[in-house]
Amino acid sequence: MDAPLPANGMDQGEPLMRAEGIGMAFHGHAALADVRFQIHAGELVAVLGPSGAGKTTLFRCLAGLARPDRGCVRVDGQDMTRATGGNRRRMARGIALVFQQFNLVGRLTALDNVLAGRLGHVPAWRGWLRRFSRADRLLALECLDRVGLLAKAGQRADSLSGGQQQRVAIARALAQRPRLILADEPVASLDPATAAGVLDLLRGIARTDGVGVVCSLHQVDLARAAADRIVGLADGRVVVDLPAASFDTAAAARLYSTP
Numbered sequence: 001m002d003a004p005l006p007a008n009g010m011d012q013g014e015p016l017m018r019a020e021g022i023g024m025a026f027h028g029h030a031a032l033a034d035v036r037f038q039i040h041a042g043e044l045v046a047v048l049g050p051s052g053a054g055k056t057t058l059f060r061c062l063a064g065l066a067r068p069d070r071g072c073v074r075v076d077g078q079d080m081t082r083a084t085g086g087n088r089r090r091m092a093r094g095i096a097l098v099f100q101q102f103n104l105v106g107r108l109t110a111l112d113n114v115l116a117g118r119l120g121h122v123p124a125w126r127g128w129l130r131r132f133s134r135a136d137r138l139l140a141l142e143c144l145d146r147v148g149l150l151a152k153a154g155q156r157a158d159s160l161s162g163g164q165q166q167r168v169a170i171a172r173a174l175a176q177r178p179r180l181i182l183a184d185e186p187v188a189s190l191d192p193a194t195a196a197g198v199l200d201l202l203r204g205i206a207r208t209d210g211v212g213v214v215c216s217l218h219q220v221d222l223a224r225a226a227a228d229r230i231v232g233l234a235d236g237r238v239v240v241d242l243p244a245a246s247f248d249t250a251a252a253a254r255l256y257s258t259p
Ligand SMILES: Nc1ncnc2c1ncn2[C@@H]1O[C@H](COP(=O)(O)OP(=O)(O)OP(=O)(O)O)[C@@H](O)[C@H]1O
Pocket: 026, 027, 030, 031, 049, 050, 051, 052, 053, 054, 055, 056, 057, 058
């Protein structure tokens, strides 16, 4: 008999990214301790945990923005933590980041912000002069269309609503043509309905494009509705790693009551 397919219905194969025993301390206090989990193509993994559990520190380690004291992050089996030069840049290009505060340039249009997603793919001088090719412009417009904001392409980013700004940030991530999207509390600044819409969008991208998405969240209900898997961090350790459908009140109690 065939093995059952994972929660997202896709054949998972080799993981895109693997956290292998990540540890990181600040002033002698462990923010992360022996964190291990995997992310596969096409799945949305929600990282939940109480305040101070280490979600942002983990996100920074996965994104290559911080170097863990112990363990490593592997992308396609290669150790990103110790990669240098062109190799590191190539790995970083495959990882797009989405932040709670959107990180758009307010005075630039939505389209120009999305084009920033192409910066890792074009020669530096083109980026400085904002000389993007026709193909890059078409791709950026296509990405805006996918997030439902083609009509806002020429509008300044700071004139858009919070939900629209986060959609532009997701379009920018898409324009990078990433294999992984790491989103640190992407819906923390949004109202519940807008938040659910943004998570639906990320889940659709995971499914349609086969991108792995990791998303830290504070709301259990949103995580259960949008994610394929939930990884629970408490006091820097993974205390839960379950298909979202199996994340019940007992799992939530285990996660949020860990001393
Ligand atoms: N730059 C830093 N210097 C010192 N301590 C830090 C630093 N960054 C994080 N920490 C500590 O590491 C621990 C984990 O913090 P982190 O921000 O990763 O948690 P979090 O789960 O993202 O929290 P929240 O949900 O409140 O954003 C906390 O005890 C925090 O005080």
